[in-house]
Amino acid sequence: MELQSREAQKSFYKAPYKRKLLHALPGHILLAMMLIFLLFPFYWTFVTSIKQEKELYSSTVTYWPAKVTFDSYKKLFAEYNFIKPMINSLLVAVITTLLSLVVSLLAAYAFSRYRFKGRQFFMTLFLTNNMFPTVLLLIPLFAIMRKIGILYTPSSLILSYTTFTIPFSVWLLTGYLDDLPRSLEEAAMVDGANRFQAFIKIILPMLLPCVVATGAYIFMTSWNEYTFAVMFTNERNRTIPVALKNFIGQLGVEWGMLTAGGVITIIPVCIMFFFAQKRLVEGLTAGAVKG
Amino acid sequence: MPALLVICAVVFFPVLNAIAMSFQSYDLRRPSQIRFVGFANYIAVLHDGLFWQALLKTVIWVVAGVGFQFIFGFILALLLNRKFWGRGLFRSISLIPWVTPGVLIGLMWRWIYDGNYGVLNDLLMKLGLIDNYIPFLAQQSTAFPAVILTIIWQGIPFFALMLLAGLQSIPDELYDAADVDGANRIQRFFWIVVPSLRNTIFVTTLLRIIWVANSVDVIFNLTEGGPAYSTQTLSVYVFNKGNTLNLGYASTLAIFLTIGLSVVSIPYLKNLFKAQEEAK
Numbered sequence: 046m047e048l049q050s051r052e053a054q055k056s057f058y059k060a061p062y063k064r065k066l067l068h069a070l071p072g073h074i075l076l077a078m079m080l081i082f083l084l085f086p087f088y089w090t091f092v093t094s095i096k097q098e099k100e101l102y103s104s105t106v107t108y109w110p111a112k113v114t115f116d117s118y119k120k121l122f123a124e125y126n127f128i129k130p131m132i133n134s135l136l137v138a139v140i141t142t143l144l145s146l147v148v149s150l151l152a153a154y155a156f157s158r159y160r161f162k163g164r165q166f167f168m169t170l171f172l173t174n175n176m177f178p179t180v181l182l183l184i185p186l187f188a189i190m191r192k193i194g195i196l197y198t199p200s201s202l203i204l205s206y207t208t209f210t211i212p213f214s215v216w217l218l219t220g221y222l223d224d225l226p227r228s229l230e231e232a233a234m235v236d237g238a239n240r241f242q243a244f245i246k247i248i249l250p251m252l253l254p255c256v257v258a259t260g261a262y263i264f265m266t267s268w269n270e271y272t273f274a275v276m277f278t279n280e281r282n283r284t285i286p287v288a289l290k291n292f293i294g295q296l297g298v299e300w301g302m303l304t305a306g307g308v309i310t311i312i313p314v315c316i317m318f319f320f321a322q323k324r325l326v327e328g329l330t331a332g333a334v335k336g
Numbered sequence: 337m338p339a340l341l342v343i344c345a346v347v348f349f350p351v352l353n354a355i356a357m358s359f360q361s362y363d364l365r366r367p368s369q370i371r372f373v374g375f376a377n378y379i380a381v382l383h384d385g386l387f388w389q390a391l392l393k394t395v396i397w398v399v400a401g402v403g404f405q406f407i408f409g410f411i412l413a414l415l416l417n418r419k420f421w422g423r424g425l426f427r428s429i430s431l432i433p434w435v436t437p438g439v440l441i442g443l444m445w446r447w448i449y450d451g452n453y454g455v456l457n458d459l460l461m462k463l464g465l466i467d468n469y470i471p472f473l474a475q476q477s478t479a480f481p482a483v484i485l486t487i488i489w490q491g492i493p494f495f496a497l498m499l500l501a502g503l504q505s506i507p508d509e510l511y512d513a514a515d516v517d518g519a520n521r522i523q524r525f526f527w528i529v530v531p532s533l534r535n536t537i538f539v540t541t542l543l544r545i546i547w548v549a550n551s552v553d554v555i556f557n558l559t560e561g562g563p564a565y566s567t568q569t570l571s572v573y574v575f576n577k578g579n580t581l582n583l584g585y586a587s588t589l590a591i592f593l594t595i596g597l598s599v600v601s602i603p604y605l606k607n608l609f610k611a612q613e614e615a616k
Contacts, residue, residue: 069418069420072415072418073420075411075415076412076415076416076426079408079411079412079415079430079492080426080429080430082489083430083432083433083489083492083493084429084430084432086433086441086444086445086448086489087432087436087444089444089447089448089455090440090444090447093447101453102452102453106453106454106455106458169605178549178550178571178574178590178593178594178597179550179552179571180550180552180571180574180575180578180586180590180593181350181351181354181574181587181590181591181593181594182350182351182354183574183575183578183590184354184357184574184578184583184586184587184590185349185350185351185353185354185357185587186350187578187583188353188357188362188583189349189350189353208350265435268437269435269436269437269438269439270437271437271438271439271552271553271556271557272552272553272556272575276578276579285437286437286438286439286440286553287439289437289439289440289443290439290443290557293443298446298447300447300453303443303447304444304447307440307443307444310437310440311432311435311436311437311440314435314436314437315432315435318428318431318432318435319428322428322431326497326498326501327501329497329498329501
């Protein structure tokens with residue numbers, strides 16, 4: 046009897062499979078259309094980067110190159126020394142990430158573990174810090190960097206990126222830390238560890254995935270940033286976004302190389318994002334729900 | 337605690353500095369004339385036709401940009417919230433626009449919109465919608481809509497990401513309860529989904545409004561604010577002024593932008609905190 050009913054159940058789930066598919070079909074089509082809209086520009090960038098120059102500027106638009114060529118990439122590195130802005134970008138992004146992470150971790154720990162006067166005020170302030178237009182910070186920072194003499198050096202970029210990644214990172218990390226029970230460190234402290242040791246040995250390893258996600262966020266922000274980069278750098282230390290923009294010259298745009306550079310730029314951020322995605326979303330939404 | 341103080345110094349000192357600069361005639365092309373001028377910059381801004389135009393553009397830019405991002409982002413989130421094969425992969429790749437540098441977005445779309453070799457023109461021609469190639473970014477009537485379309489494209493993934501996470505946190509029991517009560521899909525959407533996502537919607541739209549209002553790189557790399565200032569929002573205006581090294585005036589403009597954003601976000605935040613108090 047029981048066996049029979051299980052059989053019946055199975056067939057119940059099997060039979061409407063086609064109907065289910067049919068039911069979901071409009072949704073799938075809509076989804077496919079949205080994905081095409083979202084991804085087509087990337088496809089187009091890639092296709093452009095592997096076309097020959099004469100095909101690029103011919104009167105008929107082709108959707109797949111007649112002849113695949115990597116000339117644009119070769120030229121990018123050979124003639125335009127694209128490796129240099131890549132190194133600059135990497136340097137700025139890595140140092141910003143480390144610096145910003147250390148400061149934010151300490152601040153987030155304070156927010157999460159101590160109840161002090163003005164805590165709520167500071168948290169709100171950090172959230173609203175996002176409100177200040179980057180252009181509002183841009184101008185005084187430009188003047189300050191000029192005064193202290195680090196304008197047109199990588200340090201000026203690192204310093205300014207740190208100022209605007211810290212508040213958001215603190216906000217994210219505080220959210221993660223709040224989820225870790227205090228009893229963890231308290232147990233370690235009972236065993237004779239001091240607060241610092243407890244933090245390094247107990248909290249940090251548990252928080253690691255979240256720290257990585259926050260780090261990825263900071264890295265992506267500084268890797269992608271343009272507005273500050275264009276004002277705070279010169280020929281010697283410009284970063285990738287500025288270098289890309291510079292392919293737009295007086296005599297028109299070198300689209301082949303520009304798109305090749307673009308492809309190279311997105312690859313690292315995509316890889317990082319795929320790894321950090323889950324935690325980052327958790328952090329963002331936890332913040333959104335808890336505030 | 338020392339960390340906090342450092343952060344405050346680093347983050348808020350520039351803001352105070354900007355306020356100070358807005359009261360000065362601070363033009364790096366004329367460094368000898370840097371001095372306190374009171375409200376002169378503010379008065380000049382209020383008489384500046386370009387400022388008012390930019391303000392209007394900013395409002396349209398934010399309302400249309402964030403509005404459509406929200407609608408399409410929500411649709412995408414709902415579509416991705418179903419169970420089907422390859423969902424994780426689809427979710428990840430649909431987020432790529434969000435992590436793409438603004439410069440590259442601007443430049444990629446500039447190429448798509450191109451008046452001579454642009455793929456959009458070719459597609460529209462093949463679909464029979466246009467007869468001649470249109471230089472989308474070069475004429476005033478089409479430049480602004482084109483720029484807005486680009487920002488919508490950029491923002492859909494972020495909304496989808498946040499709303500999807502919110503959707504997944506809705507417990508199944510709620511749906512079951514609704515089913516028992518005989519709710520149809522539309523009722524379910526308005527009585528369960530929307531209220532459950534209230535906070536997420538609040539925070540996400542607020543963040544997006546701020547980001548979109550402040551974004552410079554996309555517009556700047558598409559059109560640099562042209563043709564004839566038709567795509568110049570306030571933040572782009574500030575950036576262009578900053579580039580001409582008239583820093584005092586640029587600061588004043590930036591402060592107007594900040595005030596404008598505060599007017600929008602303070603009621604928003606109040607509402608959010610109230611909701612949280614209620615939740616407690």
